[in-house]
Amino acid sequence: MRTRRALCCLAVLLAMNGCAARASGAPAVPGRDRPVPSDVPRAELELIVDLEPEARCEESFDLGLYRDARIELVSWDDKLRTCSGRGITVRYYASKLRSEEVIALVAKLARTARVAGVPQ
């Protein structure tokens, strides 16, 4: 009996919760890119990458890398129409990520990746 009453209460609560959410019409706050305080340490790494050849190779690479929230920004060289030999500068949160990890992340998304200035 007590169990049934508890289940009823739970059902009512859940229903009320559902109604309230519906009435407010406000969707749950979705995930969104948010600023990181300026005092969080950053570091930069310059790399040369060969990307999978496709029409929007630069964008595909960015969309992949930015899924990792420890990456702050990828800056690109001016060779807009090519997918190979592209120079990038990756800015990342140094307290959360090491440079070797950045290289590993980049290597997963590019056909080849090497640190700029280091011979192949």
Place this chain on the structure above:
Amino acid sequence: MKRAWLRGAFGPMLLCAALAPAALVVPGVVAQQQSEAREDQASDAEKLLAQVPNDASVLINVGYRDLPASPDFVNLGKRSTKALERCLADNIDLDARARCAVVLEALGDHRALATLQGALDDWEPLVRYRVVKALGAVPDKTSVAPLIALYQRNDEELHVREAVVEALGNISDQRVVSFLRAELGKRPGGADLRPALFEALWQNRHLLARDTLIDDAKKALASDNEALVLAATLAAAELRSPRHVAALVALIDHTSAEIRNKAVYALGRVGDKSATKALLATMPNVRDSRMLNNIAFALERLDKNAFYAEIAKTIEHKQAVIRLNAAYVLGDVHHAEGLALLEKALADPSDFVRSSAVAAIGKLALRGDEHERARKSLEALATSPSVSLREEAIYSLDALTPGGARDRIHAALFKGLDPRKHGAAIRRAALALGDAGDPRVRSHLLACLLGYECGVERVGSYFTRVPDEAASGRLLLGWTRGRSDLTRVVAKLRPAGTLPIAMSTLRDSWASPESQETLTSLQILGSLGDESARELVVSRATTDRTLPRILGVVAAGRLGYADAPAKLVQELESCAAEWLPDFVRATIAIEEPALRASLDALLEPKARDADVHVAMAALAIRLAWFPDKAIYRMIDALGSQLGFERTLAASYLAHNVDRRVTWLLRRALAREGSPDVRDRLRAVLDERS
């Protein structure tokens, strides 16, 4: 008899001769009187205008003919709101009321909301139409009920009802969504407003559950109204739902070419393989290049293998124009898989097909060994007797060669061709070399620019990247001769002697504050950083004309005028909404870090102003100056509950072409949780690509 006739005619002739000078004078007198009357009218209008900010009742008893022109009111900005409200409520002249409503729309001042809502009861359809448009410029939930009531009146005019739908689209509210959906579901009796209803609903798509939105778009795709179907194909391309595939496939052979093409484009965006068969079946029967290209691009997204199997047949089609397009498509999808097919096309009997194939090879994303192969194939054509083939081969080699092939372009195309026969090819070579910053084409590009043959947006940056004293001087001379399009280049180059010339130009055009001479000399003086021009510029900034005033304050600020930041914020708050994009363009030109920083501190809170026109303008400036800081607020604006704010944000984003902003938008897209905002970001990035 003859003498008698002469005698009879002499009198009137004498009279005519006597009156002739008077006859000549009378039209002159009339013209003078008319001119004086116009001047009086103008000065009356000026007097009236001067009273507008201080006397709310000044326009009540003014007829349409005596009313100042709309731009004059707009120049006063929001200081004219009160008088315009009274004009709308109490002026008996319908045209005057309509003009006052037009200006209120341009102002976008929220304070006029109650008056505008009251004016929905105006007896004249023209006034109601203008009032509804004005309400659309100040979207507010309190307007929903009166607007819907107006729409539902049986005696309302069609164009007013259409304007109501548009205005409702700007107000994001669940009542609006319910109303629009209900109207969309009705069978149209007379005129069909469903395209406008769908457009308004689409503007509020963030308020609908995704399934509902997809269902509504699906119904619209199956509609008998072509404008509605077209709008729905665009919606389907953004929604990318597999549930639209069947409806889109059914549109592939629609009678409207626009709908056919948009449907195929949407199928490509949806990316559902089930459409492959229908696209493959259509491809052999296509009769225009746009459709062929759209199908090919869609197929390439849906099923790469099927695409290459089909395009292999197409590139061997018996019609050269189809083979040419197939080669074009292979280049534009960039995949290395196209190389073998294009190499085959290099042996095509048509020079045009071969040229298209050569150009396509230059676009492919090739790996090391493929690179070498392609280069070898192209080398053989780089000396072809056909100029077009040679030209394309050299450009493709330039694209495939690390570091480019500038010298070859210069020798073979810029210098090696006969200018009388191949002027276009030489021009193309000059532009390509100019893009690469080659100083050898300076004279050519300068002549091209000064001769109105090359646009400043195409070659202007060359002269700032590869500066030269003589070229800079000639550009300055061009500007003094009225070439206002050269203003930005001159402002960047700052050739010797610019200061006195720009100051004299500003003084010389003092009586015409809105002239190009005034506007451009203010921009140039601001960029020179010479404080000796400050007093003159500050003085010009006191004009009652909006744009020279804004440009004057911007220029003064750049020359160290301490009050500039506060004055610019005042302008932002008080100028007409219609002027805000110009305000943004003028302010963005500020380059001085200290001025940017002090102004940014004032703009940051403004970017969250309740007035979305003001908020988005402030945000657009911040995004141009400090994209890393401002991007978050811009993404919030793209995801705002108010559809109007989303639209304004997207519009300002479209005008910002900074690559850094593109990178930040990609980051935002990768991390965005809301499907609706993701769609918006996707669309913004597609536009930028």
